[in-house]
Amino acid sequence: MCSRNIKISVVLFLVLIPIFAALPHNHNLSKRSNFFDLECKGIFNKTMFFRLDRICEDCYQLFRETSIHRLCKKDCFDSKWFGECLKVLLIPEEEISNLQHFLRVVNGSPISFNMGPQT
Template sequence: MDNEREMLSIILLLLALVNISNGFLVWDNSAQSKRNSGMPEVCRGRYDAAIFTQLENICEDCYNLYKEPDVHQLCRSECFGSSFFKQCLEALLMVEDEYVNMAEIIGK
């Protein structure tokens, strides 16, 4: 378990450095659209409550797995399009392609 925590810490640090240099977009709940009942503006694709909820649950499960404060936000960044979201899918033993496709539907 300590090995996993160390690896996650390294991944978080690397992602933070990469995202800072790329103008990392912070998930801001104040930028939510009224048309979609909670989906942030950064998600410019088709609003689908069922897909959004499934993706949101993956990030919640990932946070529960690692209990690191920034995991949930990093997982959700770029409308579930970040490499961290994919890392969460791997950690949770989820079928990556299925969920990446879902993220593309709401994030275009």
Template structure:
């Protein structure tokens, strides 16, 4: 009589392989129907924090009130243009020094506060130091 031994992988190895597969595939998945291919982000950075401030290449002084106000503009703009999933990221790109941020200010009819926003952006991005 032959006894077949089936070697089973420990559960920890299976979980490790699943996590590795998710991490590997994370950078290879793109939104469909976009004119540009933007990778899907599977992580969430808490808004209005120093970590988000650094993620968007802000190199100045982190003033939470200023950052939160500018962040709110991008948030409101994302709500206006819901069909475009990248509005929020493009608005905050390069520490709010993007064309999308200017378009959001125009779209939200905040042109009268544009100089105030520029001073905040200069301070947050380190241009005013």
């Protein structure tokens, strides 16, 4: 009887491990809470939000300055700093058009970051 219980326990253990490993992790939840922490008033679209967030992450990686990272995300990416990051990262014009659409979706309103002339 004891041997049978051990076998059943081992089988259940081996079956449940892959199931738990396949469950989604809290990474999406943390990004979604970041959406609300930034006071975004639009629609949470994971793909759009991740792309905007990636711009600020790349800008941070370039300068390694936490204030730039924070300022880039300020007001849900609606700041001149986000525009400055787009410039220094040499984001092409067609990509900027997509990002402006993404900003309208996550902000729920037109964006106002100032790109200025690109050099």
